[in-house]
Amino acid sequence: MSDVPFKNPGWAGNTGEFDLTEEQVRGDDFVGERPAHGGHASGAATMPFMLPDRDPEAPLFEGEYQERFEKILTRYPDKGAALLPTLGLVQELRGHVSPESMDRAAALLGLAPADVRGVATFYTMYNKRPVGRHLVQVCTNISCNLCGAEDVLAAFLRYTDTELGETSEDGNFTVIEAECLAACGFPTCVQINSRYYENVTPVDVAKIVEHLKGQSGADQ
């Protein structure tokens, strides 16, 4: 299969366990393991946000990440279309998308730097400034709100000792309000880095925060 550029065997199937229980899916474990080398180009940025390597001087992509970037390019009829997945990769590596990274992505893809700035600022998922190791996004839109999302948000702010949108002093947490996360039947939904926590009540918050304190962002 590998002679066809679109086919990239070796996705998480080599490493991931797929027979999951309900509890695992909704509970503590994410689906499968997430290899840093990515596998299928479609899987871009499905990895943990923040890997230990956050050296701002390093080239935009190296090694496995360069390979993933090249795989992404094979999926689109023009280079510019790879911009969103490329910025996703940048964020996965560095935790946020800095103006410098935007310019370097523009150079890689042959785009005008202003275009890339325009795109990066349009989408909410690109962090334009560094965030805590755990980015906590509490849905407060209507369905969650009806079921007490604001209390959950307040509990997160209390237990992480931060202000809304600010990063805690130990660099562990940034808590923000999120728009609907499409888990309305399981309120309140909280997204922490790439994972959803569903049916969260204020009582659960202390446990979640305690659990996260022992983890780096990459464990998420």
Place this chain on the structure above:
Amino acid sequence: MAYPYVSDREVRILSKYFGDPKQRHVDTYVERGGYKALEKALGMGPDDVVDVVKSSGLRGRGGAGFPTGVKWSFMPKEQRKPHYLLCNADESEPGTFKDRELMRWDPHQLIEGCLIGAHAIRAQHVYIYCRGEFFEANQVLARAVEDAYGKGYIGENIFDSGHTIDVTVHQGAGAYICGEETGMMNSLEGKRGEPRIKPPFPAAVGAFGKPSTINNVETLCAIPHIVANGGEWYRQYGTEKSPGTKLFCVSGHVNKPGNYELPLGFPLIELIEDVCGGMRDGNALKAVIPGGSSVPLINAEEARACSLDYEGCLEVGTMLGCASVIVMDETADIVKQVRRMVDFYAHESCGQCTPCREGTTWTAQILRRIENGKGTEDDLDTLMEMTQNMVGTTICVLSDSVAAPVQSSIEKFRDEYLALIRRGERMGVA
């Protein structure tokens, strides 16, 4: 390990394997009859596939309810340029949570639907534009695509039919407006997700400037079942004008919120009281939003008369939308919830059109003033007039979506607004 809640009133076709992680394996999917419909479809001409879907009467499940077969027939019959099929998996309408479940529990069903759709519109490449926040669904789907490539269901010469179809999962980056079809095409091209003026319509000039069709996840998931069993089979469910089954996403103040697959035309009140186990704490029903935040609210009396199909919802002055039923009991604070929805639209407006960019922000500010007990009765007239100017004056319908909850809530729950304005009293807590 039953899916969070199931009901014996359901007709589970698309959601049959919700809660069963084995279904994600390509081998299990094939054992259970998967990819048979693809083989059948590839043995038929593209126009014959379109005819089957037309005969089923399937209507788009993304909100507008446009007949899918008719949409497909707009695509050029001769292929001069590449065609693209886009699967709209950018589910972000508040209240909606069906597509995520369809993708994470049964990814191959969607892939099979995409492949059949691609064949019907003569496309060689399918992009599944999956919402960025859905890391899990993205991963499950990308893994399933990989497995299907490995088994030869995607790629070159599928089932020795000579057809080549590729599938790419494209992860979005967090923008509600990318769920609008032309916004999605811009986003896929690596641009800001700003909707485009129509015409030209996507079937003429779509993604990458080529003829394209955009279908919702749930629409495409229904396709394999329709192709396998025929259009008449699908018509046994639902009503004459709204055939088939639909996933209803119920959230809010009910005992058992969740996804329920029911035939269209199901009575709303039975959905709440029977299927969803009634209202939370036995409270009284106050209001329902039957189709996601972009449709008008209805009060309890209208809800009792409402049947859940495209026509039945229009009869009580609302819309089925994507069937996201948000239920509010007597403790709900309507003004606050409407303000929260408008805040959402103000956040998500792309800013291209003045009525939307300015209108969403000012509507939110006036509502906030009323909520804080500082509003005046004139504010209600201002809101009605202002939102009226936001209908039909913009490129896409995001700003129309603001008018629906604001106007309907002022008409039906004027008491709540007046209580805040005159006495600073809230008529709800949630």
